[in-house]
Amino acid sequence: MNETRTVTSEANGTRSNAARPPLWLTILSLTAIALLIALGVWQIERRAWKLALIDRVEQRVHAPAQPIPSPAAWPTVSAANDEYRHVSVSGRFLHDRETLAQAVTEEGPGYWVLTPLRRDDGTLVLVNRGFVPSDRRDASTRWDGNPQGQVEITGLLRVTEPKGGFLRNNVPEHNRWYSRDVAAIATARGLDHVAPFFIDADARSQSGSGPIGGLTVISFPNNHLIYALTWFALAFMLAGRLFVTFGGGLFRRKEPWSGFAHEAAGGLDAVARRTGSDAGTIGEPT
CATH class of the missing domain: 2.40.50 (OB fold (Dihydrolipoamide Acetyltransferase, E2P))
Structure with a gap:
């Protein structure tokens, strides 16, 4: 009976360990999840920056016309501060x-x-x-x-x-x-x-047949929210897959151990677990 218990425990342990991924794969997965979350947060920050940029440009374009920067200020002219x-x-x-x-x-x-x-x-x-x-x-x-x-x-x-x-x-x-x-x-x-x-x-x-002015196109693509949701979704799916993989070994319901073991018919320690009119005898362990 002790041998039966040992075999059963070893079988359960082997099944649990077999369900767990290798350590290096687990570390790689966790690193990938952290990276995907970081990319999603970065895209959220980029979206906030893009919205602020669009707002600044709108204010510049529709403000009253001002004289161009003086030659002394030319070295400091930049896209961030002066474009449009x-x-x-x-x-x-x-x-x-x-x-x-x-x-x-x-x-x-x-x-x-x-x-x-x-x-x-x-x-x-x-x-x-x-x-x-x-x-x-x-x-x-x-x-x-x-x-x-x-x-x-x-x-x-x-x-x-x-x-x-x-x-x-x-x-x-x-x-x-x-x-x-x-x-x-x-x-x-x-x-x-x-x-x-x-x-x-x-x-x-514009004057006469001169060039056609006023064709400046002001467009700032703003797909950062879509990118952020994509990164977060990938992180969620990877985390879910990792949870399911571990869950197969950690949360699987184990069969309760029984003190009775099946023996070959005719053995000295035979145990019969059948009930009814054709039930055999129950032998006491010696």
Whole structure:
């Protein structure tokens, strides 16, 4: 009987241990759960940051136009503090130094017309006057839209776009531009004392057959909540799987141990557990 009890205990222990995953797999799973939760929290924080950014930009865009930063403040101009500010600037356009950068807008494919504006203090500001389709790329097709005297421009302050567009680099030596890289354009056109930002002119700055202004697209994708829920869901599913795996060994109902053991028929210590008219004898242990 002692042997039977030992065998039963060993069988239960083996079954419990077999249900438990290896230690290294458990540690890896717990680490993955912690990482997924951390990613979800990070996305929640990113969402709060994005909502605050959208609110700041909305306030800047709809605020009254203010003069552009002075040359002394140019080194401190940044996207976080100044992007999309509603600004105004006055001066004279240098139409012979304009640059065309490829663009795709609601008007179709074409070019942004970037023209230096010389201010009264001699400094220059690059102005994105707006969009022209490919058939009006040549400046001679829009002379009547190029003001020659003093002008007042209002629009949105934009930070420079260095290096190029998506998978396409600017090629200044061939006059191919895919982004509005202020420093590179200034160098290619031989311009000095240029502001490190440019101005997206609004629709009111358009004249005659000149470029179409006011096409700035302000869009900030905000999918952080979806990302956060995805990370949290993955963490929950992994934790649930780990719980079920451990539960199979820790919470499985064990069969109660019985003091009676089945013996082969005819044995000296035979135990009969049947009842009824054909029940055998119950032998006392010796």
